[in-house]
Amino acid sequence: MKRRSAIALVGLTLALAACDNMANQARRNPYELPYGSQENWPVMPLATAVARDEPLKPPSPPPVTMALLERGRQRFDINCSPCHGRLGEGDGMIVQRGFPRPPSYNIDRLRNVPSQHFYDVITHGYGIMYSYADRVEPTDRWAVAAYIRALQASASASLADVPPDKQKALQ
Amino acid sequence: MAIFTPRANLFMNAALIGAVLLGACLLLAIRVVPVIxxxxxxxxxxxxxxxxxxxxxxxxxxxxxxxCHTKVETSSSAGMPSTAICMTCHSQVWRNAAMLAPDRQSLAENIPLRWNRVYTLPDYVFFDHSIHIAKGVGCTECHGPIGDMDLTWKARTLYMSWCLSCHRDPAPHLRPRDQVTTPDWRRTPSTPSGEALMADYHVHTENLSDCGVCHR
Structure with a gap:
């Protein structure tokens, strides 16, 4: 009897020692390797796979509201301003560090293109500019396009364009 | 015959010193070792x-x-930049740098870079970046002076006591939403108070330290 419990004690102790830390469970975290193996990494999606929640067709341009422009400014400052500059002059910090200079938004060609052009450039890239389709959501692309229009309008605006009650702040 | 042999003093002293040492070791093991x-x-x-x-x-x-961390506002994970994000600039800038060779190889072979985790949470903790961003917790609150780090180092212990210190009293850690990613943000006299921000963002502490908030 005594011997059997001794064997059981040793066995159970060994079994307990095999327990891993509770911190490591069979749960997959983002970027974590497949459980227990380093092979077959990365797991590539099937060629026919579609991202979840991906819209079936590109969204149509939303009505331009102040909220859309605010959103556009935020996304523009994050994703575009490093090269295009916060005013769209094409003199962002990365350009100052040697990246080829993009055209200013205020040239005639870009003033006259439809807004769809900006949407398409964000989606597919242009020249040496990479596609931003993986970083800027389709609805945000319209917001950025609207904000670029606002930048263009402000570049050639005069004091008379400002509502009278706001003129004082600029003088 | 004497009760105590001549060596009794020695044993007694050894036992006393041993007990003190044992206590000190226990104190060290319980109080100090976990936080070094x-x-x-x-x-x-x-x-x-x-x-x-x-x-x-x-x-x-x-x-x-x-x-680079494109998903931090909408996802539990902040998201590591894809090789394409690095290459957006580095296809033109520093394009022959030896330091960036793994990047170019990753692009050529279409295999993501494998960065090493700086912040690891146990699997029984369900942390979500997006909710913290949405409630005005700045990046630097947890990631320390990340904007001034040459190499990325872990700035906080990630101990549960540290999580709870903020979940019990979030006000000092909140900032206006548009300043969340500002690396050198400082509170100024015109900044709304933490309490005002809590009310604004509907942060309610009464159930913020419930187990189920982070554990399932």
Missing amino acids: GYNTQERFAPEQPIPFSHKHHVSGLGLDCRY
Whole structure:
């Protein structure tokens, strides 16, 4: 009897020692390797796979509201301003560090293109500019396009364009 | 015959000293060892495939956190930048740098870079970046002076006591939403108070330290 419990004690102790830390469970975290193996990494999606929640067709341009422009400014400052500059002059910090200079938004060609052009450039890239389709959501692309229009309008605006009650702040 | 042999004093002294030493060791093991940097990995910068500098990219160039960590506002994970994001600039700038060779190889072979984790949470903790961003918790609240780090090091212990210190009293850690990614943000006299921000963002502490908030 005594011997059997001794064997059981040793066995159970060994079994307990095999327990891993509770911190490591069979749960997959983002970027974590497949459980227990380093092979077959990365797991590539099937060629026919579609991202979840991906819209079936590109969204149509939303009505331009102040909220859309605010959103556009935020996304523009994050994703575009490093090269295009916060005013769209094409003199962002990365350009100052040697990246080829993009055209200013205020040239005639870009003033006259439809807004769809900006949407398409964000989606597919242009020249040496990479596609931003993986970083800027389709609805945000319209917001950025609207904000670029606002930048263009402000570049050639005069004091008379400002509502009278706001003129004082600029003088 | 004497009760105590001549060596009794020696045994007694040894036992007393031993007890004090044992107590000191226990105190050290329970109170000190868990919080020393070697255990918490605070200030520890794991080796990375590319010695990426946040200091250069954030403080130097002024890139927003979200330029690379694109999903931080909408996902539980902040998201590591894809090779394409690095290459957006580095296909033109520093394109022959030996330091960036793993990046170019990753692009050519279409295999993501494998960065080493700096912040590891146990699997029984369900942390979500997006909700913290949405409630005005700045990046630097947890990631320390990330904008000034040459190599990325772990700035906090990630101990549960540390999580709870903020979940019980979030006010001092909140900032206006549009300043969340500002690396050198400071509270100014015109900044709304933490209490005002809590009311604004509907942060309610009465159930913020419930177990189920972080554990399932």
